[in-house]
Amino acid sequence: xxxxxxxxxxxxxxxxLARDLAFAAGAEYLTRGKAGMGDLFALDGTIVxxxxxxxxxxxxxxxxxxxxxxxxxxxxxxxxxxxxxARGLFVSDRSVYEALKDYLNVLFAGETIPDHRIVFDGTQxxxxxxxxxx
Numbered sequence: 001x002x003x004x005x006x007x008x009x010x011x012x013x014x015x016x017l018a019r020d021l022a023f024a025a026g027a028e029y030l031t032r033g034k035a036g037m038g039d040l041f042a043l044d045g046t047i048v049x050x051x052x053x054x055x056x057x058x059x060x061x062x063x064x065x066x067x068x069x070x071x072x073x074x075x076x077x078x079x080x081x082x083x084x085x086a087r088g089l090f091v092s093d094r095s096v097y098e099a100l101k102d103y104l105n106v107l108f109a110g111e112t113i114p115d116h117r118i119v120f121d122g123t124q125x126x127x128x129x130x131x132x133x134x
Contacts, residue, residue, distance in 0.1 A: 002027040002103060003043055007051035008034070014057065017076065018050035020122025021059070024089055025104040041065035046103045056133075061103040069099040071118075072133040081127040089120045096132055 004022035006014050010032070022029035027048065030040075040047045040062075047062045057073040088105045091097040092113035100106045113119055118130040 001043075001045035002048060003030050003040075003045060004028070004048045004050065005030045005032045005035075005040065007049065008032055010050075011052060014050055014052050016122075017057065017128070020126060020128060021048070021050060021089075021120065023123055024087065024120035024128075025106075026087065027104065048103065057130075059100075061100065063103065068103060071096055071099060073118075074131045074133055076128055076130040078122075079127050079129070081121050081125045085121045087121070089118055092117045093132060093134065095134070 002025065004018050004025070004027045006018045010018070019029050046068070049060045049062070051058050051060070057076065059071040059073065060067065061069040088107050089100070090109040090113060091100070091106050092109050093116045094108065096116075096118065097106055097108045109119070116132050116134050118132060119128065121127050
């Protein structure tokens with residue numbers, strides 16, 4: 001089981017991003033509250049933490065309490081999703097795909113999405129486009 005959560009005191013945009021990331025990936029969203037890293041690592045499965053670090057956002061995956069992947073997001077936009085919802089995270093960068101494929105429901109989109117992007121559909125007709133550092 002994969003659990004997506006946030007940093008200890010997230011800003012609203014981080015909380016919304018984490019919730020919709022969990023929704024798109026078919027993972028469980030866990031409100032962090034006062035839970036420390038030890039509490040999170042006591043859970044079975046993969047832990048994905050979404051946080052903000054200065055001007056960037058971080059998506060960190062931990063497996064068995066050890067760091068497994070870290071993706072730095074420069075920025076993201078939220079638009080209204082047209083049409084039918086698409087499940088999963090669509091990734092245009094091969095290295096991002098390789099880093100996340102064992103931990104989240106990711107699909108390599110190759111040429112169909114501009115370079116260094118992650119696109120996914122959230123709740124309430126939202127579509128997220130994340131610009132990641134290569």
